[in-house]
Amino acid sequence: MNDPPTDSSESDGATPNGTNGGQPKADSVVGDQVTVAELLAAIKTLESVADDRSPLLQLDKGQIAQLLKAAGRVAHPGRAARRQLIRAQRSARKVATEELRAQDETQLQRTGIRRQTQSNRSLAGAPPRPSAEILPPPAVSASDKSIAILQVPRNCYICKRDFHRVHFFYDSLCEDCAEFNWQKRNQLADLREKTVLLTGGRVKIGFEAALKLLRCGANLVITTRFPRDAADRFAAQADSEQWSNRLSIYGLDLRHSQSVEAFARHLCTQLPRLDFILNNACQTVRRPIGFYEHLMERERQSTHALPLLQREFLAGYDNFVDSHTTTASGRLPARATGELNGGRGNQEATVSSLATQLAGMVRAAELSQVALADEDRQHGYEVFPTGQYDSDSQQVDLRQRNSWRLKLADISTVELLEVQLVNAIAPFLLNARLKPLMMRTPSPEKHIVNVSAMEGVFYRAFKRDTHPHTNMAKAALNMMTRTSAVDYVKDGIYMNSVDTGWITDEDPIEITRRKEQELGFRTPLDAIDAAARICDPYFHGLNTGEHTWGKFLKDYQVSNW
Template sequence: MHSSQTEDIHPVQQLLLPSSSSSSEEVNSTTDNTATTRLNDDSLSMNDDGSENTFTHDMNHNNDRITSSSITPSSQQSSSPFAHHQVPLESIVSESEIHLAASVLERLSHHSYHLQDPRLAQLIHAGSLLFKRKISKEEQAEMKRESRKKAKEKFKNHDKSILMQSVMQMKKHNEVHYLRQQIAMIPNAPNSEVPKLTHEEDEVIIENIPEEGFASNISVSNEQNDKQNVTENMNNKEQTLTTFSNTSSHNSNNRLLRAVRCYICHEKTHEIHHFYHKMCPKCGEFNLEKRNQTMDMTGKICLVTGGRIKIGFYTALKLLRCNAELVIVTSRFPKDCAKRYSLEPDFEMWKDRLKIYGIDFKHIPSVVQFTDHLNHTLPRLDILINCAAQTIRKPTAYYEHVAKYELTTSLEDMSETQRKLLPLDFSMKVMPEQKDIALRMLSSMEKREALEYNPTSSNGAAENSQVILHTSHSRSSLKYNAMRDEVNVSSSSLLCQIPILDEDKSYNEQSFPRDVFDVNQNQADFRNTNSWIQKLDQVPVFEMLEVQTINVTAPFILTSRLKNLLAQGAIYSMKNNLNHEPMSFVINVSSMEGQFYRRSKGVHHPHLNMAKASLNMMTRTSAADYAKDFIYMSSVDTGWNNDENPLSDLDNISQTYYCPLDEVDGASRILDPIFSALQGKQKYFGVFLKNFEPFRW
């Protein structure tokens, strides 16, 4: 791409080139030269040498033609007595007239071959009288900088518009827009003064947010409406994806002006995939195929830990839709988890093949008891997916809304279909002191002045368990109806309300504005800092212990104590012709944070890096041993699908938020080694898988 000689020159200087004192030969020469060099009227060259030489040549050429003799001193221009009287600008010309004149000059500067037209003679003459003078070196440099700045901004806006057309970029954009919409409706909330979106931004908003199915606000009475809304969202999403799938990513109009590196192959590309804004067309098609990959999982019994939201949710959902015989899901909040699954449009098709157990993996005795329960009740286990993890610790306020729902909702309050998802043959056993502290903390968040708690009677009866709240205005009671159930399946939600660190002991509404949720219907977190950006000496010891317990100790217990069930699953699958050979699977959900052989390693969140590295070492050490019993264990990186940096300023959100993947892609990566083996392809074990292939540890 080449630049014209006149394109980097100020519009006024363009008009002055063929001045009234210039010869026709000069005009014709300038016109011919401009027409020859101009390939694209709207393009700007970014070549340093070319741009600089053209700019300097034209400026010097114009300055040489403007001599001092052609400029009449102001004192000699007029003998009028008003010559030295300064008149305010607004009384001479209006602001709209200034903009109009500038617009005219700007347009003419891009088509200077018309300047010889006699109809422009008066305009050129008037401009010469006003602006005809030499341009200083400083002005030339400033004009050049401004020209290059406009070119860069033009490139940036062009590429931004292309990237925004991808489905993944739209989805990330909508997540931020969704938060902005909620915050704007809450007075005195952080970032509440949200500027209205521009017309261009409005055009790319998908009206039905969220795009994936999930539970909306926790409300039993609105369940039917919620289900209808989610169904409509899914239908609209499918239409949107179909539209994008039929759009060619190789369209020349979608070509980026600046090359970007593909997230998968790392090659530079000027073309992006219509679905993935950070992938080349080839890698994008490959990932989209993997994203939509399915297979028949008939006869498979699966355990997915941490299956309430995000990657765990979509992993379990995909197994159910692949016709797995039974999918067991664990969560600290089983009732909320049941509600989310019940809102899926195809819930009726697989509702009888899903079981949800409430368990908090910080409570190691309960993890051990849970494995004992499974060993006594399950005939076998074909797939174990250790997905439950803690990346960033959240204070009690973050879980207040969902914990309150769990503990104030009895099983009788739930619909029959939701209730059937919650087996009563296992529940966490929490000490009375822990329950007392948790309920006091949860009740104190109501900002009441006084609190009196009546604990459960010593004989275990729970009919009178309630909190009596005294206020200066009224006396009311908040009943924790879950305590009345014969089996409290929500006891696992109590531990998250026990204050440990200072941040747990109060409700910071600036960081956690009430009733403001993200697209996953989780509490919005607007803290200025979190452990993701903390260094070794800044991470609280208790948080380090929590991360190790949840991310490493719990998977260790499950994988070790359920080995016999997994071995039975491998044998059963072959005897019943479910597989061509015996096999069962353990997938340890990991990440790049646990990788040692990495050229660059940051200094932040060391506790998380340690936990993921430890989980990888369990795979690396024990996979070969488990493979002897046809149990194939692998670690899987789910890919970059979310940003853990503090989300404190939505108006200046970091570009890292617009990551290349989402939770559905993460679930696809988790299940791919299982699908590969069952399809008779590669059987992976003892490896770390990234982007569907073995990667260095």
């Protein structure tokens, strides 16, 4: 139900035009000098004169002409005067609406998605806190999960309808969409004995998806360029000991295709089965090497220096690295020489020092420090300040411009190729090389989800002219789904592309903060919502027996390509 407010206690008797039910106060000022009381008196006087013109005899001819002329100008204003009045009316309505929205903002701050953002904001590089289930406030009944009624309607992010009633958790969804998304957000499935591969599982969507899968009982393999940092984040979870024996973390740089193929071969020899591939990792905005520098000290630590739980997560990966780093030419150097970013404390790894077919695995973190583009050499502490982290415990990026705002002629060849390698080529290789492993067991309930985005959709009325390289990569990923899903389904493997929903503002931080302050902008969903979306084809299929394939899914529904 999306009914407008009718209870005076909710709306304080105000109407959207801010006139208290259409009756202005007598002492309010209109313009710079005239009051409402004076205008009302003028109306009464003119109506009296219209009924009986004899009072005009008290005036001389000049005064009578002046009165009639003024009345005529009020009754029939010129074009400029009409425009001035219209502008004043619009301005007054805008001010009144903004006042009501400011009151609504107080109510929206009570929603779970807002309170969660406020409470989880981290000022240090600590791992995220465990995700606690947010329950409705005690005063909310099971039949009505709204916590407030807005005075100015909002537009639902999903169905696009206007709504007044605010769900206890979502601030940008109507009641129907909010309740459906809340149920999906908390959806579970029995994944015991299932094995899942998840790429990009260290932060944000991938991290939340990993926790969902682990808490459902899955045996999970995740990849990340920074495996030790990932191990620390998972170890910090309050329930980590309940699933620690089912989590394996591998270092893998998806830009290095030879390593991706080697990783697939390794899994085929190590895993008895594979039920679900979740191609989550992607590169949207390229970060210079300084963005990752604070992670390197931890990544370069010896395995023996790590706590026992982290060593357990990394056991398979460290065994792989140990067996492949000692060659005829000796061990790969831990560091190469040459200063990074013009005299910073870290050292730059050169391409030649990492020239190996397995560099993307055995030196996954080190590859993040190879200067490939001009921006890698230009940005230092002034844009990546030491010790400043965002709500995901990632380095704050103070650059005034990033690739989200770049157009075709501005994008470097390095970034173009990296985006294609991570977003399209790596999923292609994993889906192709791991198919024999997925077919090893006869179960017909296997899934592949290629995590996509609306940027890769063709059937949109409006398409921005920025970041064409990411649009290309997601469109290519979608085409793989459309082309190969019909082939894989013959072997009981259901392949789909899934949009995560809007959880991140990719604009530079200065623009993002300005939008928050001036427009009250917030993304409508969070990382847990996105994780629920990309896991849903598998969860829904297992729970209902209805397996979708060959589709592009947005907000849990089939959408246009």
